[in-house]
Amino acid sequence: MYDVLVIGAGPAGSTAAKVLADRGLRVLLAEKCALPRYKSCSGVLIKRSMDLVKLYFGENVPLSVTCEPAENRGMIFTNDCGREYRFAQEGLNVWRSSFDNWLAEKAGESGAQVRDCTTVVACEEKDGFVEVTLQGKETFVEKAAYVLDCEGVVGAVRRRLRKETLECITTYQTFNEGTIDLDPHYFYAYLQPELSEYDAWFNVKDNLLVLGVSVKDPARIPLFYDRFLGYMRERHNLRINRQTKEEKWLMPHVRPGCRIDFGMGRVLFTGEAAGFLNPMGEGISAGMESGFLAANAVAAHFEDPRRVCDVYRDSAAGLKSYMERQWDLVAGMAGTFREMAF
Ligand SMILES: Cc1cc2nc3c(=O)[nH]c(=O)nc-3n(C[C@H](O)[C@H](O)[C@H](O)COP(=O)(O)OP(=O)(O)OC[C@H]3O[C@@H](n4cnc5c(N)ncnc54)[C@H](O)[C@@H]3O)c2cc1C
Known part of the structure; x- marks a missing residue:
């Protein structure tokens, strides 16, 4: 019998597992992929x-x-009218598999x-x-006083429990050898x-130059991606010599009110x-903080x-109000997100 079984070794799950183990609880962190696992991400x-890494991991x-x-x-984003907003901020550029x-x-x-390799x-x-019920080389059953479901956007366990699917956006990004007239130290988002x-x-x-689009209807990926390449060629002198990789993923489709299922x-x-997901697909901070808070609640009221x-x-x-304020901020700058304004 475990005190807590944590599902998924992403930022949310690993933070939760660390915090619980630090408090002396018996924790199993089950990850369906082999570690280090791949995650499509900027x-x-x-x-x-x-700051959260420093706080939770010391x-x-x-x-x-x-x-x-x-x-x-930092981030530079261009709104639906072509106006550029620049947010300078200290940050890091990581490979998610390693991080x-x-x-x-x-x-x-x-x-x-x-x-790992345990679903x-x-x-x-x-x-x-x-x-x-877990599946590795074989199927087996464990008991736990609590389960923290940190399985990310696909959320198959959550879906089975709630009998509803989390609404998603499809992301598509490519990695390319080439050149462009943009500063590689920034993340650029385009909201047209x-x-x-x-x-x-x-x-x-x-x-590698990473270019991506997100869509509600996956059938429209080629249309938007081609237009985006054309835009980047014309505005920023993009030249692609060779595409080395392409990948599709999902992220939650955040709706007005930012509904969270705790x-x-x-x-x-x-x-x-x-x-949990902040605008422009920033979800690592919210993952870590929600993992920490859930773990704290379990440890304090076991x-x-x-x-x-x-x-x-x-x-x-x-944390939820931070997420709402972030979406509100973007809604104030881009008509495409106006529905998110409070
Ligand atoms: C294209 C793209 C770009 C992004 N760029 C950024 C960025 O630059 N910065 C940023 O902060 N965020 C970014 N995000 C968002 C960020 O990746 C996520 O918000 C974050 O990873 C969420 O963390 P999590 O721990 O909730 O889930 P995840 O990181 O998805 O981790 C969930 C884990 O659970 C495992 N799992 C799933 N189901 C099961 C199961 N049944 N049993 C066992 N294990 C299971 C998965 O294999 C996975 O390892 C991006 C997302 C996308 C799609």
Whole structure:
């Protein structure tokens, strides 16, 4: 019997597992992929994420998880009228496989049992515990007093429990050898409705030019991606010599009001599984903070499961309000996000 079974070794899950293990609880962190696992991402750690790493993990993000240029100097975004906004901020440019693996290792060093290649396929609350079915080389069952579901956007366990699908946006990005007249230290987001159905973006990782679009209807990826390439060629002198990789992923489709599902009873949702995501797809900070807050609620009220979810929800009010303010800010700058204004 574990005290807490954490599903998913992303920023939310590894933070939660570390915090719980640090408090002396018996923790299993189950990750369906082999670690280090791949995650499609721009890999920008904003200052808030760097500060949370320092706060929860007691050290700075190591340079070994960064890619070139290691320093991210902020975000520049162009709104639906073509106006440019520049937000200078200290940040880091990381490979998610390395960064997330480092977080999982830290959870392990704190005493959490980390099991990769292990998928949680079901969990069911019983009288006084949660019964969790896992699939590795074989299928087996574990019991835990609590489950923290940190499984990210796909959220298959959450979907089974809630009997509803989290609404998603599809992301598509390519990695390319080539040249462009933009500063590689910045993350660029483009909010013109003709370039994407959410946002389009550009950044640089280890000298590769990363170009992406996000869409509500995946069938429209080629249309928007071609238009975005055309725009970048014309405005920023983009030249692509060779595409080295392409990938599709999902992110939560955040709606007005920023609905968050905190979970119920002995099963709590965190990170993207709960619906946390800031504008321009910044989700690492919210993942880590919600993982921390859920873990805190469990550790502080372990013997009182009726209070745990409410305590988590209340303690995350500030995080939710930060997310709402971020969306409100973007809504004030771009008509494409006006529906998100409060
Ligand atoms: C294209 C793109 C670019 C992005 N760029 C940025 C960025 O630059 N900066 C930023 O802050 N955010 C960015 N994000 C968002 C960020 O990646 C996510 O918000 C963040 O990873 C969420 O963390 P999480 O821990 O909730 O979930 P995840 O990081 O998705 O981790 C969930 C983990 O759970 C595992 N899992 C899933 N189901 C199961 C199961 N049933 N059993 C066991 N394990 C399971 C998964 O394999 C995964 O390892 C981007 C997202 C996308 C799609």
